[in-house]
Amino acid sequence: xxxxxxxxAHATAQPYHxxxxxxxxxxxxxxxxxxHSPAGHFHPSNPTVGLHSPYYxxxxxxPPPPAPIVHVNPQQQKINTLFVSGLPDDVKxxxxxxxxxxxxxxxxxxxxxTGRGNQVVxxxxxxxxxxxxxxxxxxxxxxxxxxxxxxxxxxxxxxNSKKRSRGGSAYVVIDKRAKVQxxxxxxxxxxxxVGSDESSDTENDNSRNKGALAATQSGEEEGKLVNGGAALxxxxxxxxxxxxxxxxxxxxxxxxxxxxxxKVLSKFSGFQTLKMRAKWGMPVAFADFEDVExxxxxxxxxxxxxxxSSDRGGMHIEYARSKMRRx
DNA sequence: AGCACA
Numbered sequence: 001x002x003x004x005x006x007x008x009a010h011a012t013a014q015p016y017h018x019x020x021x022x023x024x025x026x027x028x029x030x031x032x033x034x035x036h037s038p039a040g041h042f043h044p045s046n047p048t049v050g051l052h053s054p055y056y057x058x059x060x061x062x063p064p065p066p067a068p069i070v071h072v073n074p075q076q077q078k079i080n081t082l083f084v085s086g087l088p089d090d091v092k093x094x095x096x097x098x099x100x101x102x103x104x105x106x107x108x109x110x111x112x113x114t115g116r117g118n119q120v121v122x123x124x125x126x127x128x129x130x131x132x133x134x135x136x137x138x139x140x141x142x143x144x145x146x147x148x149x150x151x152x153x154x155x156x157x158x159x160n161s162k163k164r165s166r167g168g169s170a171y172v173v174i175d176k177r178a179k180v181q182x183x184x185x186x187x188x189x190x191x192x193x194v195g196s197d198e199s200s201d202t203e204n205d206n207s208r209n210k211g212a213l214a215a216t217q218s219g220e221e222e223g224k225l226v227n228g229g230a231a232l233x234x235x236x237x238x239x240x241x242x243x244x245x246x247x248x249x250x251x252x253x254x255x256x257x258x259x260x261x262x263k264v265l266s267k268f269s270g271f272q273t274l275k276m277r278a279k280w281g282m283p284v285a286f287a288d289f290e291d292v293e294x295x296x297x298x299x300x301x302x303x304x305x306x307x308x309s310s311d312r313g314g315m316h317i318e319y320a321r322s323k324m325r326r327x
Numbered sequence: 328a329g330c331a332c333a
Contacts, residue, residue, distance in 0.1 A: 241330095248330050277331065284329060316328085325333045 080107075080132045081157040082124045088150045089118035089304070093171040100124045101170075103138060105131025108171060110161065115176035117316075118304050125161045132156065243292045246320035247299050249285040253309040256283050260307055268301075270294025273324060288324035295319070 084096065093111035100106045105127040112121050126132035133156070140154040249261070258276050265271045270290040276283050289295035304314035 250329050286331065321330050
Protein backbone atom coordinates (compact mmCIF):
# COMPACT_ATOMS: atom_id res chain seq x y z
CA UNK A 1 0.00 0.00 0.00
CA UNK A 2 1.27 3.36 -0.90
CA UNK A 3 0.45 6.37 1.08
CA UNK A 4 1.35 9.87 0.26
CA UNK A 5 2.36 12.24 2.92
CA UNK A 6 -0.85 14.21 2.75
CA UNK A 7 -3.05 11.32 3.64
CA UNK A 8 -1.01 10.95 6.76
CA ALA A 9 -2.04 14.29 8.09
CA HIS A 10 -4.02 13.61 11.19
CA ALA A 11 -7.23 15.14 12.28
CA THR A 12 -5.90 16.37 15.56
CA ALA A 13 -5.76 20.05 16.26
CA GLN A 14 -2.80 21.68 14.64
CA PRO A 15 -2.53 25.15 16.00
CA TYR A 16 0.82 25.80 14.42
CA HIS A 17 -0.17 25.42 10.84
CA UNK A 18 0.57 28.92 9.77
CA UNK A 19 4.07 28.71 11.02
CA UNK A 20 5.73 31.85 9.72
CA UNK A 21 8.27 30.66 7.26
CA UNK A 22 10.97 32.91 6.15
CA UNK A 23 10.86 32.82 2.42
CA UNK A 24 13.55 35.34 1.78
CA UNK A 25 16.25 34.26 -0.61
CA UNK A 26 18.88 32.07 0.88
CA UNK A 27 21.98 33.86 2.06
CA UNK A 28 24.21 31.42 0.25
CA UNK A 29 26.43 31.42 -1.61
CA UNK A 30 26.79 35.06 -0.63
CA UNK A 31 26.48 35.27 3.14
CA UNK A 32 25.46 38.58 4.64
CA UNK A 33 28.11 40.69 6.28
CA UNK A 34 28.85 39.62 9.80
CA UNK A 35 28.30 43.10 11.10
CA HIS A 36 24.61 42.62 10.59
CA SER A 37 24.31 39.77 13.00
CA PRO A 38 24.12 41.30 16.44
CA ALA A 39 23.98 37.99 18.13
CA GLY A 40 23.76 39.26 21.66
CA HIS A 41 21.42 42.13 20.92
CA PHE A 42 18.56 40.39 19.31
CA HIS A 43 15.13 41.92 19.56
CA PRO A 44 12.15 39.62 19.18
CA SER A 45 9.91 42.58 18.57
CA ASN A 46 11.83 43.47 15.50
CA PRO A 47 12.49 40.10 14.04
CA THR A 48 13.65 40.90 10.58
CA VAL A 49 16.14 43.65 10.86
CA GLY A 50 19.67 42.63 10.33
CA LEU A 51 19.19 39.06 11.26
CA HIS A 52 20.82 36.19 9.58
CA SER A 53 18.07 33.79 10.57
CA PRO A 54 14.39 34.34 11.28
CA TYR A 55 13.65 35.23 14.85
CA TYR A 56 11.96 31.99 15.72
CA UNK A 57 15.09 30.12 14.89
CA UNK A 58 17.20 32.21 17.15
CA UNK A 59 18.31 30.93 20.48
CA UNK A 60 16.03 32.33 23.09
CA UNK A 61 17.57 30.59 26.01
CA UNK A 62 21.21 30.51 25.10
CA PRO A 63 23.44 32.81 23.16
CA PRO A 64 24.60 31.32 19.90
CA PRO A 65 27.40 28.87 20.43
CA PRO A 66 30.69 30.62 19.72
CA ALA A 67 32.11 28.01 17.39
CA PRO A 68 30.88 24.56 16.66
CA ILE A 69 34.05 22.94 17.87
CA VAL A 70 33.06 19.44 18.70
CA HIS A 71 35.36 16.58 19.37
CA VAL A 72 34.25 13.49 17.61
CA ASN A 73 35.70 10.10 17.27
CA PRO A 74 37.07 8.96 13.91
CA GLN A 75 33.90 7.07 13.12
CA GLN A 76 31.78 10.13 13.58
CA GLN A 77 33.98 12.15 11.30
CA LYS A 78 32.50 10.31 8.40
CA ILE A 79 28.99 11.23 9.37
CA ASN A 80 27.40 13.91 7.28
CA THR A 81 23.88 13.33 8.49
CA LEU A 82 22.18 14.92 11.47
CA PHE A 83 19.56 13.29 13.62
CA VAL A 84 16.83 15.63 14.77
CA SER A 85 14.49 14.95 17.65
CA GLY A 86 12.23 17.05 19.76
CA LEU A 87 9.99 17.84 16.84
CA PRO A 88 6.31 18.49 17.40
CA ASP A 89 4.27 15.65 16.03
CA ASP A 90 2.54 17.86 13.50
CA VAL A 91 5.78 18.95 11.92
CA LYS A 92 5.95 18.89 8.16
CA UNK A 93 8.88 17.78 6.06
CA UNK A 94 8.77 21.17 4.46
CA UNK A 95 9.48 22.76 7.81
CA UNK A 96 12.54 20.62 8.27
CA UNK A 97 13.71 21.53 4.85
CA UNK A 98 13.24 25.21 5.45
CA UNK A 99 15.07 24.88 8.73
CA UNK A 100 18.20 23.42 7.22
CA UNK A 101 18.27 24.76 3.71
CA UNK A 102 20.01 27.98 4.56
CA UNK A 103 22.89 26.21 6.17
CA UNK A 104 25.97 25.71 4.13
CA UNK A 105 26.39 22.34 2.53
CA UNK A 106 22.84 21.17 3.11
CA UNK A 107 21.78 18.42 0.78
CA UNK A 108 18.44 16.98 1.71
CA UNK A 109 16.34 15.86 4.59
CA UNK A 110 13.88 13.25 5.62
CA UNK A 111 11.01 13.27 8.02
CA UNK A 112 10.24 9.99 9.65
CA UNK A 113 7.18 8.94 11.55
CA THR A 114 8.75 6.33 13.76
CA GLY A 115 5.55 4.48 14.44
CA ARG A 116 6.02 4.92 18.12
CA GLY A 117 3.08 6.97 19.16
CA ASN A 118 3.16 10.19 17.24
CA GLN A 119 6.90 10.48 17.50
CA VAL A 120 8.55 12.19 14.59
CA VAL A 121 12.24 12.48 13.89
CA UNK A 122 14.18 13.89 11.00
CA UNK A 123 17.47 13.40 9.26
CA UNK A 124 19.34 16.15 7.49
CA UNK A 125 22.13 15.27 5.12
CA UNK A 126 25.01 17.56 4.24
CA UNK A 127 27.70 17.43 1.63
CA UNK A 128 30.33 16.63 4.24
CA UNK A 129 30.89 16.12 7.90
CA UNK A 130 32.10 19.62 8.51
CA UNK A 131 29.02 21.36 7.23
CA UNK A 132 26.85 18.94 9.15
CA UNK A 133 28.65 19.77 12.36
CA UNK A 134 28.39 23.47 11.64
CA UNK A 135 24.66 23.27 11.12
CA UNK A 136 24.33 21.16 14.23
CA UNK A 137 26.12 23.80 16.24
CA UNK A 138 23.89 26.48 14.83
CA UNK A 139 20.58 24.71 15.24
CA UNK A 140 20.87 22.43 18.25
CA UNK A 141 18.61 23.62 21.05
CA UNK A 142 16.66 25.78 18.67
CA UNK A 143 13.23 26.57 19.98
CA UNK A 144 11.27 25.22 17.11
CA UNK A 145 7.87 26.32 18.28
CA UNK A 146 7.71 29.46 20.41
CA UNK A 147 4.17 28.58 21.46
CA UNK A 148 5.00 25.24 22.99
CA UNK A 149 8.69 25.96 23.38
CA UNK A 150 9.39 22.67 21.69
CA UNK A 151 13.15 22.53 21.52
CA UNK A 152 15.13 20.67 18.92
CA UNK A 153 17.84 18.26 19.84
CA UNK A 154 20.28 17.74 17.05
CA UNK A 155 23.11 15.26 16.99
CA UNK A 156 25.15 13.39 14.47
CA UNK A 157 23.26 10.45 13.12
CA UNK A 158 24.53 6.99 13.86
CA UNK A 159 24.99 6.37 10.18
CA ASN A 160 24.76 8.37 7.03
CA SER A 161 21.55 8.66 5.15
CA LYS A 162 21.66 6.96 1.83
CA LYS A 163 19.36 9.52 0.38
CA ARG A 164 20.82 11.18 -2.64
CA SER A 165 19.75 14.52 -3.89
CA ARG A 166 19.49 13.23 -7.41
CA GLY A 167 16.47 14.43 -9.20
CA GLY A 168 16.21 17.28 -6.80
CA SER A 169 13.67 15.86 -4.42
CA ALA A 170 14.02 18.25 -1.57
CA TYR A 171 12.72 16.06 1.16
CA VAL A 172 11.36 12.64 1.79
CA VAL A 173 8.78 11.38 4.20
CA ILE A 174 9.14 7.96 5.75
CA ASP A 175 6.11 6.63 7.53
CA LYS A 176 6.47 3.62 9.75
CA ARG A 177 3.14 4.06 11.42
CA ALA A 178 0.95 1.02 11.04
CA LYS A 179 -1.79 2.80 9.25
CA VAL A 180 -4.33 0.84 7.27
CA GLN A 181 -6.79 1.70 4.60
CA UNK A 182 -10.40 1.79 5.65
CA UNK A 183 -11.37 -1.03 3.36
CA UNK A 184 -9.14 -3.79 4.59
CA UNK A 185 -9.43 -4.69 8.18
CA UNK A 186 -7.99 -8.10 7.55
CA UNK A 187 -4.51 -6.74 7.33
CA UNK A 188 -4.44 -6.29 11.02
CA UNK A 189 -2.94 -9.60 11.95
CA UNK A 190 0.62 -9.92 10.81
CA UNK A 191 1.04 -9.76 7.11
CA UNK A 192 4.02 -7.55 7.47
CA UNK A 193 6.35 -6.44 10.15
CA VAL A 194 5.82 -2.77 9.94
CA GLY A 195 7.92 -1.15 12.55
CA SER A 196 8.66 -4.39 14.24
CA ASP A 197 12.32 -4.92 13.82
CA GLU A 198 14.39 -2.15 12.41
CA SER A 199 17.57 -2.90 14.22
CA SER A 200 19.69 -3.35 11.15
CA ASP A 201 21.92 -0.44 10.39
CA THR A 202 23.30 -2.11 7.35
CA GLU A 203 24.82 -0.09 4.62
CA ASN A 204 24.11 -2.64 1.97
CA ASP A 205 20.89 -4.38 2.72
CA ASN A 206 17.77 -2.82 1.40
CA SER A 207 16.19 -6.10 0.62
CA ARG A 208 13.37 -6.56 3.02
CA ASN A 209 12.27 -3.13 3.87
CA LYS A 210 8.92 -3.12 2.21
CA GLY A 211 7.38 -2.06 5.46
CA ALA A 212 8.62 1.46 5.32
CA LEU A 213 6.84 3.75 2.98
CA ALA A 214 8.84 6.31 1.18
CA ALA A 215 7.06 9.05 -0.68
CA THR A 216 9.28 11.16 -2.81
CA GLN A 217 8.63 14.28 -4.71
CA SER A 218 10.10 12.91 -7.85
CA GLY A 219 8.14 9.75 -7.38
CA GLU A 220 10.76 7.89 -9.24
CA GLU A 221 13.19 6.32 -6.88
CA GLU A 222 11.77 3.36 -5.12
CA GLY A 223 14.23 1.52 -2.97
CA LYS A 224 15.53 4.39 -0.95
CA LEU A 225 15.31 3.22 2.55
CA VAL A 226 16.31 5.26 5.46
CA ASN A 227 18.74 3.56 7.70
CA GLY A 228 17.60 6.00 10.28
CA GLY A 229 16.22 3.22 12.36
CA ALA A 230 19.73 2.82 13.59
CA ALA A 231 19.51 6.15 15.29
CA LEU A 232 16.50 5.12 17.29
CA UNK A 233 18.09 2.61 19.50
CA UNK A 234 16.22 -0.45 20.61
CA UNK A 235 12.73 0.71 19.96
CA UNK A 236 10.05 -1.44 21.33
CA UNK A 237 7.40 -2.31 18.88
CA UNK A 238 4.01 -0.84 19.31
CA UNK A 239 1.17 -2.88 20.58
CA UNK A 240 0.40 -6.24 19.14
CA UNK A 241 -2.99 -6.30 20.66
CA UNK A 242 -5.62 -7.48 18.24
CA UNK A 243 -8.40 -5.11 17.29
CA UNK A 244 -11.16 -4.95 19.83
CA UNK A 245 -14.40 -3.06 19.99
CA UNK A 246 -13.40 -1.94 23.47
CA UNK A 247 -10.69 0.66 23.88
CA UNK A 248 -8.26 1.08 26.73
CA UNK A 249 -7.61 4.72 27.52
CA UNK A 250 -4.64 5.75 29.61
CA UNK A 251 -2.57 8.80 30.39
CA UNK A 252 -5.56 10.59 31.76
CA UNK A 253 -5.10 13.36 34.25
CA UNK A 254 -5.91 12.64 37.88
CA UNK A 255 -8.93 14.89 37.69
CA UNK A 256 -10.40 13.40 34.58
CA UNK A 257 -14.06 12.76 35.09
CA UNK A 258 -16.27 10.20 33.52
CA UNK A 259 -18.52 12.96 32.26
CA UNK A 260 -15.67 14.72 30.53
CA UNK A 261 -14.56 11.60 28.76
CA UNK A 262 -18.11 10.63 27.96
CA LYS A 263 -18.66 13.91 26.24
CA VAL A 264 -15.68 13.41 23.96
CA LEU A 265 -16.47 9.80 23.17
CA SER A 266 -20.11 10.49 22.44
CA LYS A 267 -19.11 12.29 19.29
CA PHE A 268 -18.14 9.00 17.75
CA SER A 269 -20.65 6.76 16.15
CA GLY A 270 -20.98 3.36 17.70
CA PHE A 271 -19.89 4.50 21.14
CA GLN A 272 -21.80 2.65 23.82
CA THR A 273 -20.35 2.49 27.31
CA LEU A 274 -17.59 4.06 29.34
CA LYS A 275 -16.11 2.61 32.48
CA MET A 276 -13.41 4.28 34.51
CA ARG A 277 -11.27 3.11 37.32
CA ALA A 278 -8.13 4.22 39.02
CA LYS A 279 -4.80 2.54 38.81
CA TRP A 280 -2.08 3.92 41.05
CA GLY A 281 -4.31 6.85 41.63
CA MET A 282 -4.36 7.53 37.93
CA PRO A 283 -7.60 6.88 36.13
CA VAL A 284 -7.83 4.61 33.17
CA ALA A 285 -10.92 4.06 31.12
CA PHE A 286 -12.53 1.45 28.98
CA ALA A 287 -14.78 2.56 26.19
CA ASP A 288 -16.96 0.07 24.45
CA PHE A 289 -18.13 0.46 20.88
CA GLU A 290 -20.57 -1.53 18.86
CA ASP A 291 -17.89 -2.85 16.55
CA VAL A 292 -14.21 -2.78 15.77
CA GLU A 293 -14.70 -0.29 12.96
CA UNK A 294 -16.12 2.35 15.22
CA UNK A 295 -13.64 1.73 18.02
CA UNK A 296 -10.80 1.97 15.53
CA UNK A 297 -12.09 5.21 14.11
CA UNK A 298 -12.44 6.71 17.56
CA UNK A 299 -9.00 5.55 18.61
CA UNK A 300 -7.28 6.91 15.56
CA UNK A 301 -8.87 10.26 15.87
CA UNK A 302 -8.60 10.62 19.63
CA UNK A 303 -5.12 9.27 20.22
CA UNK A 304 -3.03 11.99 21.80
CA UNK A 305 -5.96 14.30 22.32
CA UNK A 306 -5.71 16.65 25.27
CA UNK A 307 -8.63 16.92 27.63
CA UNK A 308 -9.23 19.84 29.92
CA SER A 309 -8.16 17.62 32.77
CA SER A 310 -5.02 16.38 31.04
CA ASP A 311 -1.83 17.08 32.86
CA ARG A 312 0.54 14.51 31.45
CA GLY A 313 -0.03 15.03 27.77
CA GLY A 314 -2.77 13.64 25.61
CA MET A 315 -4.77 10.49 26.04
CA HIS A 316 -3.16 7.25 25.07
CA ILE A 317 -5.54 4.81 23.52
CA GLU A 318 -5.13 1.19 22.61
CA TYR A 319 -7.41 -1.69 21.92
CA ALA A 320 -8.41 -3.29 25.19
CA ARG A 321 -7.09 -6.75 25.82
CA SER A 322 -10.56 -8.05 26.23
CA LYS A 323 -13.93 -6.83 25.23
CA MET A 324 -16.10 -5.13 27.79
CA ARG A 325 -18.67 -7.38 29.27
CA ARG A 326 -22.02 -6.30 27.92
CA UNK A 327 -24.90 -6.02 30.30
C1' DA B 328 3.49 2.06 30.54
C1' DG B 329 -0.72 1.66 32.97
C1' DC B 330 -6.01 -3.38 30.89
C1' DA B 331 -11.57 -4.28 34.48
C1' DC B 332 -16.02 -5.86 34.56
C1' DA B 333 -17.85 -11.03 34.56
